[in-house]
Amino acid sequence: MTGLHERHLAVSPEWLALYYRHPIELTHGEGRHVWDADGNRYLDFFGGILTTMTAHALPEVTKAVAEQAGRIIHSSTLYLNRPMVEMAERIATLSGIPDARVFFTTSGTEANDTALLLATAYRGSNQILAMRNSYHGRSFSTVSITGNQAWSPTSLSPLQTLYVHGGVRTRGPYAELSDEAFIRACVADLEDLLGHTRNPAALIAEPIQGVGGFTSPPDGLFAAFREVLDRHGVLWISDEVQTGWGRTGEHFWGWQAHAGNGPPDILTFAKGIGNGMSVGGVVARAEVMNCLDANSISTFGGSPITMAASLANLSYVLEHDLQGNARRVGGLLIERLRSVAAGSPAVREVRGRGLMIGIELVKPGTDEADPDAAAAVLEAARAGGLLIGKGGGHNTSVLRIAPPLTLTVAEAEEGAAILADALHAAG
Structure with missing residues (x-):
């Protein structure tokens, strides 16, 4: 040792x-x-x-960090922050969400925690639908919507979480079905679940489950879910902490493999966009993002130095x-x-x-x-x-x-x- x-x-x-x-x-x-x-x-x-x-x-990122560190490292969201505004503008456009607003955090856990706050406040409900085998962070609220026992250390929760089938294609009761039949069975399960609940706030899902072992449903599952969710007024949160920024190759965002009904109501991101700097965030349409009726700030979210790194990193990703x-x-x-x-x-x-x-x-x-x-x-x-x-x-x-x-x-x-x-x- x-x-x-x-x-x-x-x-x-x-x-x-x-x-x-x-x-x-x-x-x-x-x-x-x-x-x-x-x-x-x-x-x-x-x-x-x-x-x-x-x-x-x-080099592009380390240069941006060094240059920004030589100017100012921190100011908080109480002051105008040019790198943060520039990064928010780019993400709002890339997200595909209409009339998007962006809030920066320091991690994916914090981003998902914020998304849960927005969804529950907007819908007036603490019920959350989540996927079995999922992982969404280590905070008190996010472990309570994590469908992976190895990463959920307590059953105590501020939320009532109900778990839906579909995150794992090759295990579970529907594994032997064709892709089309698998989607139909999962949608039927969701319909049945909603028939026994009062007023869920949102479904949160990773397009490809990260900690769960890079499992995913057939393409189109979440589009089929979205049709059901829309009828019930339930929001869709796409957890893109691991799938965002082009990692899947076929799409820039993981949700785009399920894009039948357009983008999610809320999108969360983190990890790769800072290339090692502590960056996370939430994108939502203005109606949802602005639903909070109390003041809020982020001391470290969207700091000048992390935004400078992210801007340089995103530019490199797109240009190359x-x-x-x-x-x-x-x-x-x-x-x-x-x-x-x-x-x-x-x-x-x-x-x-x-x-x-x-x-x-x-x-x-x-x-x-x-x-x-x-x-x-x-x-x-x-x-x-x-x-x-x-x-x-x-x-x-x-x-x-x-x-x-x-x-x-x-x-x-x-x-x-x-x-x-x-x-x-x-x-």
Whole structure:
């Protein structure tokens, strides 16, 4: 155990998890690579939990941060803030939400918490519909709408949460149905649920479930849900904390795979837009955003320095077509991983889109999740020079792969080769 690890354990909560039997300290990064305190170099396929979205030490972002830090770092929302207004203008346009208003926070948890505040105030209800296997943050309100027991430490809640089918395509009571029948069954479940509730405020859903193991429903499910929700006046909150900014390759936002009835009423974002800076936010049409009848500010949300970083990062994403790169290189990577998985009896499924890929592991010959195998592959990948994540609603048995969106074809091939060796080494 390193001295820093011992110091960490002495002052940190027991529930503050660390990866690896011998945790590593990352000291610096460049592009798609990071280095630890012992000088080991790793190909980064997790990006600090999908947060270093573009690249480590991206010159355009580091320059914007340094220049803004030389002017003013902080002012709060009590003063006009040019970078915040400029960023809000760009996000409002990109969101697809008409007459959009944008409120900045410091994290995805805080963004989802704000979305819940808006929805419940607007609808006058504390009932929330959420998806099974979902994750929306670690605050008191967001753990209470998280449908993943491993990340919801209390049953106490300020909200009444009701869970809907549909977030996981290949498990559960509808897994054997065709995509069309799956959607019909989930819609029928939603209709039945609404028939037994009084006045739900909103449905909150991740277009692709992140912590849940990069699971997703068939395209169009949330459009079908939206038809039902609209009849009941229920808002749709799309949690884009992990799926936003082009990561899925096919779309800029995850909701666009379900766009039959247009954009969501509320959209939340965070993680990648700051490329490592603490940025989150909420987009909603003015009628919903302005429904609060009390004063509010954000001390740190939309700070000049985080907005400068986000503006530079967003410009880089758009100017270099990183959504297209996620589609092209991600498509190659997922096919390579499926080829690798075909030779491993421990792999149940390789799924995802763009640069958001999950590999679900099970005990060979069964459908039983194998978290020990996932932990072993995580260790073996690290030993081979690759950092990945893990998650899943079935005992953390899914390898999560989400590299920066500038990933090259050569790096995708290298990472797939390391993962092939790690899967073989882990048994």
